[in-house]
Amino acid sequence: MALHSWLLYLAAVIGLSLTPGPNGLLALTHGALYGHRKTLWTVAGGVIGFAVLMALSMFGIGALLQASANALNILKWIGGGYLIWLGIQLWRAPPLHLSAPVLAVAKPGRALFRQGLLSALSNPKVILFFGAFLPQFLDPQGDLWLQFAVMALTFAVVEGLVEYLLARAAHRIRPWLERSGKGFNRCCGGLFALMGAALPMAR
Numbered sequence: 001m002a003l004h005s006w007l008l009y010l011a012a013v014i015g016l017s018l019t020p021g022p023n024g025l026l027a028l029t030h031g032a033l034y035g036h037r038k039t040l041w042t043v044a045g046g047v048i049g050f051a052v053l054m055a056l057s058m059f060g061i062g063a064l065l066q067a068s069a070n071a072l073n074i075l076k077w078i079g080g081g082y083l084i085w086l087g088i089q090l091w092r093a094p095p096l097h098l099s100a101p102v103l104a105v106a107k108p109g110r111a112l113f114r115q116g117l118l119s120a121l122s123n124p125k126v127i128l129f130f131g132a133f134l135p136q137f138l139d140p141q142g143d144l145w146l147q148f149a150v151m152a153l154t155f156a157v158v159e160g161l162v163e164y165l166l167a168r169a170a171h172r173i174r175p176w177l178e179r180s181g182k183g184f185n186r187c188c189g190g191l192f193a194l195m196g197a198a199l200p201m202a203r
Contacts, residue, residue, distance in 0.1 A: 001142065012136075023163060024163060026042060031168060039167035048117060049118070049121045053127050061144075094182070
């Protein structure tokens with residue numbers, strides 16, 4: 001994977017990880033309820049779940065590329081349209097309303113891990129998203145699975161770090177999201193739409 005492609009991918013992944021989603025919300029909630037150290041189990045489960053979904057998406061992309069030499073260009077344009085649609089949906093989404101934390105009974109780490117894992121795996125939209133997102137950065141002449149390893153590791157590190165920071169700062173972020181969540185959604189939605197328009201034309 002070329003350095004400029006990886007840097008572009010890194011910037012996109014940072015934007016993606018900062019976008020409100022089920023696993024980020026779960027990390028935020030668990031951070032407020034159980035503390036940031038215990039929430040590392042939740043974060044680990046979510047990251048592993050995302051890696052599995054990335055592998056499934058890449059398997060499908062690889063099979064399609066073997067069937068058609070033009071498949072990657074088609075995937076890029078379809079994926080770009082899907083990213084624009086997601087951006088519009090996020091722009092229109094209401095701000096997050098998080099209930100105040102209550103006194104929580106301590107849970108074992110494996111239970112938190114399982115919750116993070118299932119939260120990632122139970123969202124079929126994630127496979128569609130990765131199917132739209134990953135082809136934008138693939139080099140069809142390169143080793144597909146080496147590129148996948150780089151992409152998956154980059155995503156895991158960034159997503160894990162963002163979720164941990166959310167858990168660590170849960171008590172301070174919660175009121176800010178409720179106060180400024182609509183503007184935050186619009187900012188993230190605009191970035192998604194911009195990525196969807198720009199990435200298919202990038203070389």
